[in-house]
Amino acid sequence: MHDEYVDTTTAIQFSGEKEQYAAVKFFNAAFRAEESGLRQAHELAEEVSTWSPDLGEVLRLYGDEEGWHRELITSFLHSIDGKILPMGRVTKTLYGLYARAERMETIVLANLMFETIGATTYRMALRNVEYPSARHMLKILTRDESFHIPLNVHFLRHVLERVQVAPLRLRFIFGLLFFSLTLLPLASRPKAQAFDRLGRYELSRAYVEQLAKVFLAEPDLRLEPPRLLLWFFGLKRRELLKMEGPAVASIEAAEAAADRRNVQVEAL
């Protein structure tokens, strides 16, 4: 991973202060996601290593990759005259709750859902962002976070095989996270929209669509996307199941992502 770097020698000419600040906010949100992903992955790695050293090692490497993203984002922020800002109220609440999660299946499930909306946001931002260095950042993040989705599905399955889980409890947390993440664009749009130019509705809808696709493709997990949200955004279960291409969480997707040089990142 350290062979790859983002060329930031040509400074980005933003259209104005508003866009520059929105870019700083956008990458600050990404920074916080990496930071939290890194910590959770390394904590899980320790626990998992006691029963599966291989899986523990994968988790450690996964955490290291998030750490590398965090470094990339930090230097990118400097290149756009930005810095790491204190967390906003919503971000603080969200990560505060997440950091308090103790049960392994809750952590892995939350990770999986965070990775999904992260990859979705980056891929959608690629539609609109034209600055080459920012695009390069987005492509790296999209590529790697997309790989983290099947990885987390795999972890979740292993964890669910191992630990005693009350199915209702897990379904309740799933629903709660699903709704909260769908509402997240309400908080993020006023801050980042001038950079990624993504509307509140289109982003929320994409979150629902992508999250639903991940879980519909894995019926054995028995986590059914909330029907109310599908209905609200005019999404049909049947069509989501039929959508083109292998499911993002499939083994094919994971294998295709294993060699980074072969990964084609496309805007969503």
Ligand SMILES: [Fe+2]
């Ligand atoms: Fe990451």
Ligand SMILES: [Fe+2]
């Ligand atoms: Fe990730």
